[in-house]
Amino acid sequence: MSSVPEKVVLDTSVLISAAIYPQSPAAQAVMAALLMGRVYRSEDTFEELRSVLTRPKFDRYFIEKVFTRFDFLASFEQASEIAEVNQVCTDCADPKDNMFLSLAVSVGADCIVSGDKAHLISMHPYRGIEILSVGDFLRRVQRQ
Secondary structure, eight states: OOSOOSEEEEOHHHHHHHHHOTTSHHHHHHHHHHHHSEEEEOHHHHHHHHHHHTSGGGGGGTTTOSSOHHHHHHHHHHHSEEOOOOOOOOOOSSGGGHHHHHHHHHHTOSEEEOSOTTTTGGGOSBTTBEEEOHHHHHHHHHHO
16 A cells, blocks of 8 residues: 555554653654544543553653643544444454454554554554554655
């Protein structure tokens, strides 16, 4: 696929990196995806994001910051589109990652952007859906 992905699913690792490192490539990828197309979330993927981002181990990244983890969650919730998952995928070696595959298949996503090389990226492509690292996604959108 050589065109810019218009329908994108972002996995939790990418969103967490973007939240805690606002100048990171992950943050650039999230912003690019939101500006260039439609980013989808499901109830399950958003709940995982909320659950992980509010873990105490991430407290140190938000102390004394004006933009809090709750601001990030609210911004992402508003900027992304909620989608109903009507396709269930069970092909991933890590069962927790099946929710991203299921969401992507359900919305007809062009790609999933992931930081999970061992489980998701190794499945590229999945049912015609590209599974790209943050770097590959950024290279793709910067070429356009």
